[in-house]
Amino acid sequence: MTLFTPSAGSVRDASRPTRRHEDRRYLALVLRRSRRDLATARERPPQSPELTGAQPPPEQTRGPASGAEDDELERVRERYLDVVKRALTHLLYRPLDVHFEDLGIDVDPEMRAAAAREFARPDFDWADVRAEGRDYPRFAQTMIGLRRLDNLQRCVATIVRDRVRGDLIETGVWRGGATILMRAVLEAYGDPTRAVYVADSFCGLPEPDDTQYPADAGSRFHEAAILAVSRDEVARNFELYGLLDDRVRFLEGWFRDTLPPLAGHPWSLIRLDGDMYESTMDALTNLYPSLSIGGFLIVDDYAYEPCQQAVADYRAEHGITDPIEMIDWLGAYWRRAG
Numbered sequence: 283m284t285l286f287t288p289s290a291g292s293v294r295d296a297s298r299p300t301r302r303h304e305d306r307r308y309l310a311l312v313l314r315r316s317r318r319d320l321a322t323a324r325e326r327p328p329q330s331p332e333l334t335g336a337q338p339p340p341e342q343t344r345g346p347a348s349g350a351e352d353d354e355l356e357r358v359r360e361r362y363l364d365v366v367k368r369a370l371t372h373l374l375y376r377p378l379d380v381h382f383e384d385l386g387i388d389v390d391p392e393m394r395a396a397a398a399r400e401f402a403r404p405d406f407d408w409a410d411v412r413a414e415g416r417d418y419p420r421f422a423q424t425m426i427g428l429r430r431l432d433n434l435q436r437c438v439a440t441i442v443r444d445r446v447r448g449d450l451i452e453t454g455v456w457r458g459g460a461t462i463l464m465r466a467v468l469e470a471y472g473d474p475t476r477a478v479y480v481a482d483s484f485c486g487l488p489e490p491d492d493t494q495y496p497a498d499a500g501s502r503f504h505e506a507a508i509l510a511v512s513r514d515e516v517a518r519n520f521e522l523y524g525l526l527d528d529r530v531r532f533l534e535g536w537f538r539d540t541l542p543p544l545a546g547h548p549w550s551l552i553r554l555d556g557d558m559y560e561s562t563m564d565a566l567t568n569l570y571p572s573l574s575i576g577g578f579l580i581v582d583d584y585a586y587e588p589c590q591q592a593v594a595d596y597r598a599e600h601g602i603t604d605p606i607e608m609i610d611w612l613g614a615y616w617r618r619a620g
């Protein structure tokens with residue numbers, strides 16, 4: 283998700299001082315980190331270099347085959363995937379595609395002013411905003427930014443290399459960018475069988491069910507027109523990369539309806555990006571039980587409180603203790619050990 287995800291939270295809770303206060307603290311954190319932590323993050327080794335995408339050791343980037351010629355093959359793969367990621371994020375093109383005002387719902391004026399002051403700083407780097415997935419881009423095919431795409435690439439390469447059983451799925455695809463990268467990595471590694479499941483309503487987020495999911499109370503994401511992207515547009519985006527084939531499977535509808543029939547379907551990678559407690563919990567409940575050992579669970583919006591709460595509730599209920607690793611300021615993942 284993006285910089286203004288938390289502000290959408292503040293809009294929806296305009297009458298609730300506590301939540302607004304939390305949202306302001308969250309925005310302040312995001313903005314501070316955009317200048318300070320991002321600079322230092324480039325210098326310090328990440329917790330799990332292989333999976334956060336920062337300069338993994340060569341042997342860990344290899345595909346399933348090995349041998350001297352693989353070094354060259356790996357170099358070409360990296361070059362191909364690098365271009366795909368920069369195209370998906372629109373970082374290949376100028377002017378940069380960065381902006382914040384397309385949610386279609388009111389943003390708290392104080393937060394807007396605070397953001398404007400921050401963006402006006404001379405040392406503010408707009409490319410970092412796009413690379414870090416902090417905005418709602420106009421043209422980019424993903425909003426998640428390079429850091430989370432790097433993580434996704436490493437996770438997919440790892441499941442191919444380690445022959446972890448199962449297909450891949452993202453719940454909440456927007457314009458499809460993250461799922462396009464999944465398919466591109468499978469292509470780059472010559473994986474012959476795995477399918478990529480593309481799950482979305484293709485008409486935006488659901489209205490909040492305050493009774494069943496109090497954490498979503500007041501959510502106004504369903505009013506955000508920019509979050510409603512049609513299935514045709516997503517399919518066309520796959521086509522643009524030459525990656526639309528019968529191993530791309532569309533699951534159209536609300537997660538609560540489309541995911542239960544997949545019970546028992548084996549997964550090697552599950553990526554959650556549904557922004558709400560309900561969407562996160564529906565995906566975990568229906569998909570996690572058949573995530574293979576060695577597979578990955580990625581949560582795009584982990585730092586966003588309703589998503590984090592859903593993850594915490596699910597993990598507590600099911601006794602999951604695999605360590606959660608942060609990818610960047612927002613996303614997190616863990617690898618299933620048992």
Ligand SMILES: C[S@@+](CC[C@H](N)C(=O)[O-])C[C@H]1O[C@@H](n2cnc3c(N)ncnc32)[C@H](O)[C@@H]1O
Binds near residue numbers: 456487537556558
């Ligand atoms: C933040 S966007 C996803 C961003 C995307 N992963 C990317 O790479 O840019 C959230 C998406 O989740 C979808 N969504 C959220 N909750 C949903 C639900 N319960 N059922 C179906 N789709 C949902 C929305 O339609 C929207 O496309």
